[in-house]
Amino acid sequence: MIVSKFGGTSVASAEQIKKVASIIKADSKRKYVVVSAPGKRFEQDLKVTDLLINLAYAALNGENTEQCLHAVIDRYKEIALGLNLELLICDVIEKDLQSRLSMDHSNKELFVDSIKASGEDNNAKLISTYFTSIGIPARYMCPKSAGLVINDFPERAIALPEAYENLQNNLQNTAEVIVFPGFFGYTKDGLLRTFERGGSDITGSILAASVKAELYENFTDVDSVFCANPKVVNCPVEIEEITYREMRELSYAGFSVFHDEALMPVYKAKIPVCIKNTNNPSAPGTKIVSSRKVNRRPITGISADSGFSILYVSKYLMNREIGFGRKLLQILEEEHISYEHTPSGLDDISVIFRSHQLTPEKENRIIKRVTEELHAEDAHFRHEFSMIVIVGEGMNNSTGLAARAATAIARTGANIEMINQGSSEVSLSFGVHQSNENKILQELYQEFFASVTIG
Template structure:
């Protein structure tokens, strides 16, 4: 049995959904299908999820929602007409959306999630109807009925371990299961959504629960590339990589797969394959637990922006027991997570995601660190990018850090921070956002333009 997840571009139109049907028809072992909400059909198009966000915001502000609602319904109507489906499925979708709009707005977060999740939910219903109409015998399954349980509202959204036993029953179904991605339900029956791109997570959860032979993640690229093709012209392809390598690259900006999507599959040793809906015969990129060693130490290069640095300096900080714990407790009080903590003898930098900060929060953090920890210097700076080199072979490669820093030096950019994890699978450089692109290009030239066989 294979579990297939189709991303937003794969289900953006009737034409794309016909390609999905052909892929399923070509391989009867593809028994569980996870779908995203319809994505962009062209560059200036609007994703259905973004339409639903506007709709929910209007509803929460007690504005007239009919225009926003019509926009969403029209998108589904275009898909249904292109698939020769009748009015019945569109009536079901409209009734569902109107019921969600009339639900309790007392908890704005709950209401917001209800509306956002309707993109995947209603598309799954439509796809199931279409597949059945062409003889593929499919059934829409709601995550609540299937038993996809997630954490309560006080916690970050994650699937609960008990979901596995409930979801494993899906493997016994004779029909194709069409399952909406992106959301699950708490034990109280409240709907909660994963982060944007969370349909990848749903697919991985299902693949793990049914112990699939393969989890196929269909997107709009033939494979994973060693670097962003929008920055590097014709970058090399990655044919096989490990879970750890993909996890590190996804964290650092690879948009191919959500960075949380691999853990469920990894725990059950389910291999993952990134494939192209528009070119399904391409072999794609296999993601596995272990792979043979390559002569090339670096598997991929990635970068992500939107980072800030909390810099703290205090003389004899290294002698002060509990200093790091107290610093992180201040961030915990502000409900802020951290990414990296490079440090020296008398100073420490905490790398944060900038979206967690605002002027008020920054002032509170700086004030508390100065008054409670008696720091000599405290400041927060923004507009940083993290450039990451990833590869299982890096741990056995000598001089790799020197090659990387020399390449960055050639660009004239300054390195603000260096961090290497204990696994030695990744090497992270903090740089100014304005230098990100030229650094990526120079690192690609260093590690991929000329192959040095070792």
């Protein structure tokens, strides 16, 4: 059995939903369909989720909600008309929205969650209605009756272990295609709560793990994942197969296909994921697997991201002081700063982290504590760095790879501020000044991909 999740652009219009139906028809294993809310039909378009957020805040502010409500209903009407559906389904959707709007407003967050989640929920109802109308036996499944239970507020919404059991019991061995709305679940007290944005991926991943799917398909609007950011590198190579840990290491900019937590359930269950294009379903897509055979290319991808800062700390005889590094990390932890790397010399250590976590007050507090509590001789911040990461399962046995990468960077004239290669050797990362990021990415692409493609 296959779980197929369709993103916002894949279900944005009648035309797109017809493609979804063809895809489901094409393989009888596709028994579980997880859908997003209708997304953008064109660049300047508004997603239904954004229309719903407008609606929710209009209601909370006591404004007239009529206009906002109709903006939502009209999207569904247009889709229903395009699919030759009776407009009865739109009445159902309107009634559902009215009922949500009349809910208790006292907990704003839960109220907004309920309105937002209607986007996926009503789209699932509409799509299952459409499937039935064209002869695909289908059934809308409400996450509440399916048992997708999540934890309570104020923690971040996460599926509880029993959710997997419930979903397995309620969804396995289905004759019909199950159409399941993404993005939300219910607490044990029956309160609706949404996952983070992009949370339909999580729903699909949870479902795939629950029903022990042989494959989790993630349909979007690209043929596959590129080995480098196509905004920086011209027509980069497409990745056919990538391991979970390669995918994770590449999760900097240009690789934001998945929110990283979304893959956790399938990762744990070792279910392969395939990223495919709704608009070109015959393209093989990119497959994410637990392990793979290493091909002739040692590098799978190159990723880069800007907006990093470095905290540099030095103290004579630092490495003789057991606990120095731990105490430094503890100070950062108390300031809620999560870090990427901690390269070190004998008497100095640098901590690299995303700059957005800093404020001028935090910077001052940290410098003060590091100086006073750890008796550091020097402690200062540096900003505007980029991290460039080269990733590949094949790196492990490839002599001279670091030399090739560093030589390619040297060709650009850029200085390397930091190098980090762990013992896992799945990734090699370089810290460079932000202004050099793009030219380095291009040069590394040339070094590791361009020549092989030509050959």
